[in-house]
Amino acid sequence: MAGRERAMATVPKLIGSLRKQLAKPTTPHQQRRGFSLYDQINLIDNVPEDQLRFQRFSETGFTVNGVDYEGSLLCVGNLLTSWSPKKFSDINPDSLSIFKIVRPIPEILVLGCGSDTKPVDPELRRFIRSTGMKLEAVDTRNAISTYNILNEEGRIVAAALVPYGVSS
Numbered sequence: 001m002a003g004r005e006r007a008m009a010t011v012p013k014l015i016g017s018l019r020k021q022l023a024k025p026t027t028p029h030q031q032r033r034g035f036s037l038y039d040q041i042n043l044i045d046n047v048p049e050d051q052l053r054f055q056r057f058s059e060t061g062f063t064v065n066g067v068d069y070e071g072s073l074l075c076v077g078n079l080l081t082s083w084s085p086k087k088f089s090d091i092n093p094d095s096l097s098i099f100k101i102v103r104p105i106p107e108i109l110v111l112g113c114g115s116d117t118k119p120v121d122p123e124l125r126r127f128i129r130s131t132g133m134k135l136e137a138v139d140t141r142n143a144i145s146t147y148n149i150l151n152e153e154g155r156i157v158a159a160a161l162v163p164y165g166v167s168s
Helices: 002-023 094-098 122-130 140-153
Strands: 054-057 061-064 069-072 074-078 079-082 108-112 133-139 157-161
Touching: 002 054, 054 140, 061 074, 074 108, 094 122, 108 140, 140 157
Parallel strands: 108 133, 108 157
Antiparallel strands: 054 061, 061 069, 074 079, 074 157
8 A cells, every 4th residue: 555655646746747848848859759660661761772662553564663664574572574464364374383483482472463353263373372372362553562561571472463554
């Protein structure tokens, strides 16, 4: 009980000292928070130079790290290459055969289907599963966002993307 009384006696002192600190004039620099979670997870400004970052997409291509690319792209980790499928229906196990040999195996393949999410052929789904990867098939807009976030987290991720304006 004595401990509680001591604690209750210090509360007014604590409140008084906080009021004094608030009453002091501060400069804008002093008003800034000392720690910001945003500073730790800023996905735009603090991207290492060797890390791929999708910045924009168009009907026919993508902008990655300030460079414009036309057509479909295949990304494995921080490696980028043009990719042969011109539309979603062209994607098959042969077009993704690089995943038979690439090491380390990405934990997830983000498949950008174009302007809409489309169902993935069961044969293609089986092939991807046989490589040890998980599959996330979404429209290309969401695919590049997902890739950016997972890559920024340091996860081993791959993306197979057809441009947003391409229909199946």
